[in-house]
Amino acid sequence: MSEPIIRIRDLTRHYEMGTETVQALRGVSLDIGRNEYLAIMGPSGSGKSTMMNMIGCLDTPTGGEYWLNGQEVSQLSDDQLARVRNKEIGFVFQTFNLLPRATSLHNVELPLVYAGVSSRERRSRASAALGRVGLGNRMDHRPNELSGGQRQRVAIARALVNEPSILLADEPTGNLDSTTSEEIMQVFAELHRQGQTIIMVTHEADIAAHADRTVVLRDGKVETDRATHGVAA
Template identity: 65%
Template sequence: MESSTARDIADVVIRVEGLSKDYTMGSEVVRALRGVDLTIRRNEYVAVMGPSGSGKSTFMNLIGCLDVPSGGQYWLNGQPVAGMTENALARIRNRELGFVFQSFNLLPRASALDNVALPLVYARVPKKVRHERAAAMLEKVGLGARKDHRPNELSGGQRQRVAIARALVTQPALLLADEPTGALDSRTGEEIMALFGELHAQGQTLMLVTHESDIAAYARRVLFLKDGVIERDELKRN
């Protein structure tokens, strides 16, 4: 019989202890992140807020394995990430993490289907399988009929849906979204946030970075960063 401790460990997607990041600017050392401790469990929906210079972008980059910490420990799905080689980090990014950015970052000459399938190319998934999975993800985000369209034939909201489908196609442990509605009008932004809510209801673990309180309000838990530390950690009550 599985122990409660084993279940608790299996339920943790992100755990960081004493996570820090320093940057050297000339003769000055800037402490962007100062010993952050945090646990995020499976199917949590977390928003990260903070003013410019608070450390939220640095934190996102570290969690996304886009940068390496100066100190502390980071476990993703039980794997110790700090100290991994760049090749190992690239594999983690491809297999365990999905990314959604403000600017969509789609290949302009590729169809929606091929854009969504791209992470599976890097993972060396056979072409037939990756196209089937990409088509299923486009259906999931409501764009099944647009799979052959290029980005310039899609609206801003549709392009962001393609980006979300691409982030989901590898079935990541964590979906990371950095200002996902920043390039969208308010109505389209609400539609994208409703889609995130549906994904959360289906079991997806999400973390989004935003400076907008109305966007953060969609999350179930909100972290407030200031001067490189978590100043507040608020959990919504039903």
């Protein structure tokens, strides 16, 4: 494996809940290579949400190291983390999290706004990203004029538009029926084939089965880490 895109060493995260200390992560080590398609699984309380927040630079660890694309990010300030999220990470959420009053195009442009891209370039890059997910003809629709699957595609286009190092998906099919879920998995498979690194947090085994590698967390530690065979594509 070449230089990994993600390198995690002994990562811990404690939460103070009143007088009690909750240990969400108890020392996780993990390397993720470029162009890997990885699923993170685990029952609730296993620490997979915390793990996803760590990988997504939304939260900082209590201890350990996290190298993302050659940069140690575990000690960065809030604003430095915001920049890292903007450049390196494309989020796909279970509930899509689109801005309800904005068009598809505007939603996809948003990361570029924070990246300081000019409006002309924003527009062309955002429409290209929507084209990649097959929504080139839905650019002026608002989220409430789109189906669930289409909304999630808009969200994927938004995640891709900044050409991030990793696409980080949190239960991407959790709000979708099985047919639509399958469609979204096809989109992921296609992106993966084009070279996109994808990390997907899910509790559904059949969704995780689309990934090449599955990491299962339990009680804040890695329980198993094994290669799987992508069934899709």
